[in-house]
Amino acid sequence: MTLVVPDPTRTVPLPLREQADVRDRWLTQRLLDLLPGLMDRAGIDLWLVVGREGSEDPVLPTLLPATWLSARRLVVLVLHRSDDGVTPVAVSRYPVGQYLPGWSPEDDGTEDGGDADGDERALWAAVRRIVTQADPRRIGIDVSAGCPLADGLSVAEHRLLAGALGDLADRLVSAEDLVVGWLETRLPEEVAALDALARLTDRVLAEVLSPAALVPGLTTAADLAWAVHERLADLGTPPWFHPGVTVQRAGVPLRPDSGVDLPAVPQDAVLEPGDLVTCDAGLSSLGLATDLQRSAYLLRPGEDAAPAGLRQAWAASRRAQELTAAALVPGRTGNEVLADARAATAAEGLPTDVYSHPVGVHGHGAGPAIGRWDDQRGVPGDGDRVLHPGTVFAVELAVRVPVPEWDGQCLRLALEEQVVLTRTGTAPLGRPQRELWTVPADQP
CATH class of the missing domain: 3.90.230.10 (Creatinase/methionine aminopeptidase superfamily)
Structure with missing residues (x-):
């Protein structure tokens, strides 16, 4: 099998490990070069993509490193549009590739012993802190009545997210146009x-x-x-x-x-x-x-x-x-x-x-x-x-x-x-x- 790699002058067989390297480079480039303009076009200041292992958002694999084959428990990707571009933050129990860490089990929010329920409460509290600091006008989430690929946020995660955001939940809007732009470009x-x-x-x-x-x-x-x-x-x-x-x-x-x-x-x-x-x-x-x-x-x-x-x-x-x-x-x-x-x-x-x-x-x-x-x-x-x-x-x-x-x-x-x-x-x-x-x- 031969596949074109980012160097257009070279066509070589690509083992799986090299394919993963290519995909990760593409992801970094897409976050840097494509996502800011797509968020501006959709009018989204902050994009939240939530995935739980066994309940995968269709867009989540396109935002995760190539070696992440599933969400691994619960992961919340926070993509904030600012004057400097897009800041990618992952709120997850595990490090997520090129994303900045938004929380770890050693943070102050795990004072109730680090059990699974306590970790999740701390994780959602970290999401709230990050969103509050960003103070976005429109927070995009993956809910859509017309586009299945943009409807990946489950009912349960939607409820947990809205509860964690409190009054900030009033700023939640469908990220349908952003999801479509991200997937089609x-x-x-x-x-x-x-x-x-x-x-x-x-x-x-x-x-x-x-x-x-x-x-x-x-x-x-x-x-x-x-x-x-x-x-x-x-x-x-x-x-x-x-x-x-x-x-x-x-x-x-x-x-x-x-x-x-x-x-x-x-x-x-x-x-x-x-x-x-x-x-x-x-x-x-x-x-x-x-x-x-x-x-x-x-x-x-x-x-x-x-x-x-x-x-x-x-x-x-x-x-x-x-x-x-x-x-x-x-x-x-x-x-x-x-x-x-x-x-x-x-x-x-x-x-x-x-x-x-x-x-x-x-x-x-x-x-x-x-x-x-x-x-x-x-x-x-x-x-x-x-x-x-x-x-x-x-x-x-x-x-x-x-x-x-x-x-x-x-x-x-x-x-x-x-x-x-x-x-x-x-x-x-x-x-x-x-x-x-x-x-x-x-x-x-």
Whole structure:
């Protein structure tokens, strides 16, 4: 496995220990360079992120050192915005990496013997002291009715926090916009890593959609899905979802499903020459995720290329993807991008469903949603979020095209590639699939 490290001139295999070093350097840089502007944009003076072991806030791992795999009892991260930047303080029984210690068991607050309940009372008292000294106007906490990734503060911890803050609890506000900004914005070094990880994802899918793993007349769609899963796990870059494999075949029309026609060939069906196979997969590494789709046509005996109708469908989908990527403009909302992309594809006679999304820390990441596969009317809430530079998007869509060689049967050709949003548009990541892949027929 090769991954890009912060030195862009060097691509090397990274053992887990080196990956941890990279992630910790990224965290320091993000706290110094990104967080102040994000807090200003959200209007948050102090951000409290609370996590208890076994009850993890989704944003907490993105703020902890790489070797912290859980909250370790109770930890409260206090991120205070001041004229000097952001001061990161951890109120925890254990030291937390690059955070300043806000309390230790030896502090004066542990006079009742250092038992677990006494330690927690002292810990919450330390939180109160720090917040009182900072005297923030707006204290952000991770509660949200509309964004699950920003709703990580449990009911019990919310109650304990409010009780510890006393009258300062009146200043508590949702940190939803801050959480989304923190999760969606990538450093240039992170973008470089996502580029390398997208290439790795592409490589694995190319291996699986080839005679090395796919034998027409023997392999099933489920076999391919597990082959991708196993290969990613073997590389130390496990998938964040079980890979999906869809098969389309002449004589097996699409089936209506929630108003959207979907492929009808079952997962346990043996793949045959003449099938179109699409694989959807994403890996996780360095605290980041990918999300890509690749398609291949299984050649019939005597064929050296896919039928012209399939190639034209592929070209139509590629064009729809170009038009959708062109609609990704900073300052627009996700719903505006959806409307513009659908208008642009419709103007060229391309019946397209657009369902693109941010990708980064999470495969289906925080940020502007651009349609849903089963609803093209816009996404309430997340669809109203504004696009910002530094966000990586999975440009995901499907175009329905009749195929003459299939007696006019409709094909739903799905594509998914990753791009990074810049100040002027988008730049592709990884190695985009330019042509429809082919798998030769089994030769005796």
